[in-house]
Amino acid sequence: MNNSDRVYQELxxxxxxxxxxxxxxxxxxxxxxxAITDQTAVEIEGYKTEYQRIAQxxxxxxxxxxVSKAGETGLDFIDDKVDKIIERQQDSVDKxxxxxxxKQQVTTKRYQRKIDKQxxxxxxxxxxxxxxxxxxxxxxxxxxxxxxxxxxRKLKLLSRKQGKVNVVExxxxxxxxxxxxxxxxxxxxxxxxxxYDIRGQYYQKKLSHAQDxxxxxxxxxxxxHLQGANVTVLPKKVVEAKRQNMSSAPQTTQQExxxxxxxxxxxxxxxxxxxxxxxxPEDKTITAxxxxxxxxxxxxxxxxxxxxQQAQEFxxxx
Amino acid sequence: xxxxxxxxxTPDNRQLEVEVLDIFNVVxxxxxxxxxxxxxxxxxxxxxxxxxxxxxxxxxNFSLTEIKDTEEWKNVQKAIxxxxxxxxxxxxx
Numbered sequence: 001m002n003n004s005d006r007v008y009q010e011l012x013x014x015x016x017x018x019x020x021x022x023x024x025x026x027x028x029x030x031x032x033x034x035a036i037t038d039q040t041a042v043e044i045e046g047y048k049t050e051y052q053r054i055a056q057x058x059x060x061x062x063x064x065x066x067v068s069k070a071g072e073t074g075l076d077f078i079d080d081k082v083d084k085i086i087e088r089q090q091d092s093v094d095k096x097x098x099x100x101x102x103k104q105q106v107t108t109k110r111y112q113r114k115i116d117k118q119x120x121x122x123x124x125x126x127x128x129x130x131x132x133x134x135x136x137x138x139x140x141x142x143x144x145x146x147x148x149x150x151x152x153r154k155l156k157l158l159s160r161k162q163g164k165v166n167v168v169e170x171x172x173x174x175x176x177x178x179x180x181x182x183x184x185x186x187x188x189x190x191x192x193x194x195x196y197d198i199r200g201q202y203y204q205k206k207l208s209h210a211q212d213x214x215x216x217x218x219x220x221x222x223x224x225h226l227q228g229a230n231v232t233v234l235p236k237k238v239v240e241a242k243r244q245n246m247s248s249a250p251q252t253t254q255q256e257x258x259x260x261x262x263x264x265x266x267x268x269x270x271x272x273x274x275x276x277x278x279x280x281p282e283d284k285t286i287t288a289x290x291x292x293x294x295x296x297x298x299x300x301x302x303x304x305x306x307x308x309q310q311a312q313e314f315x316x317x318x
Numbered sequence: 319x320x321x322x323x324x325x326x327x328t329p330d331n332r333q334l335e336v337e338v339l340d341i342f343n344v345v346x347x348x349x350x351x352x353x354x355x356x357x358x359x360x361x362x363x364x365x366x367x368x369x370x371x372x373x374x375x376x377x378x379n380f381s382l383t384e385i386k387d388t389e390e391w392k393n394v395q396k397a398i399x400x401x402x403x404x405x406x407x408x409x410x411x
Contacts, residue, residue: 226326228384229369242339
């Protein structure tokens with residue numbers, strides 16, 4: 001590289017450095033300016049909000065003082081009235097003061113009572129004037145804020161209407177309830193329910209009585225004498241149902257199968273299984289002795305049948 | 319001894335075990351208890367023999383006596399049948 005090239009290069013480098021410095025400086029200035037503008041933006045927002053608030057206030061103030069001519073006349077009239085009221089109130093106050101000072105000078109009770117009466121009268125006047133003043137103030141406000149009071153009045157009317165609607169709704173609900181209660185189906189259901197309740201209670205009472213007596217009977221174990229009985233025939237399912245009812249412990253749904261006694265095989269010709277079984281007459285009565293004898297006979301027959309069966313099996317085995 | 323079973327003594331001093339099915343009253347015969355019991359005797363596939371006696375308490379003893387009056391026996395039978403009919407009605411429901 002020759003000397004001129006080197007110089008040119010140095011010149012370029014210097015220029016570049018200067019430019020870089022200027023850029024850095026400008027960027028710094030720019031950052032500063034940006035901060036200022038941001039800050040200014042925030043301030044501007046604040047001023048805008050404040051402006052809006054004041055504008056609204058001014059608007060409402062304008063609304064207040066924007067009273068029609070009729071309203072202005074009304075306000076003037078009310079103002080006059082209020083002034084007169086204040087004047088009369090002041091008169092009454094003065095009179096009361098005078099009367100009180102007079103009362104102190106008077107010695108007799110009769111005159112004191114008279115003065116008290118007059119003071120009371122003046123106080124009543126003041127009260128009436130205060131009420132009147134209140135009403136006039138209200139009238140002034142209505143003239144000055146018509147929109148406000150119109151809205152309030154509407155709200156008042158609406159809440160009254162709402163109250164009436166609520167009453168009607170409550171009546172409707174009551175009627176619906178009454179309708180449901182008086183519904184023939186529900187009445188019938190209620191009657192049915194009551195009937196089943198009563199029946200259930202009746203059964204329960206019967207069952208309790210039966211169980212109580214049975215307990216008492218069981219206590220007399222060994223002292224229960226069978227002297228006679230009447231025979232009847234019951235369906236097996238009825239017997240089973242009664243058996244379950246009388247059990248003191250609750251029955252499980254799966255019960256152990258009841259062991260059936262072995263069939264009674266009587267000696268001699270076997271009966272025809274297809275023959276019609278003649279049931280004993282229901283009004284047959286037997287004595288305890290015959291009953292016991294019959295039971296013993298059955299037991300003996302069962303034993304014989306078992307013995308025969310065992311003998312046959314023994315023969316087969318042999 | 320099972321819950322429903324009791325041992326009774328016959329006039330010839332034999333012990334007999336019976337199963338009590340019900341103890342009930344009959345309208346018109348208030349104050350009397352009737353006991354319905356069985357010895358487990360099958361009459362056929364669907365029926366079983368049962369016995370009804372008047373249950374009387376006498377001090378420390380109980381006695382089971384037969385119903386001799388025809389009218390009374392009729393009413394007792396009627397009561398049993400009505401009980402069965404009502405139970406069947408309940409089962410159907």
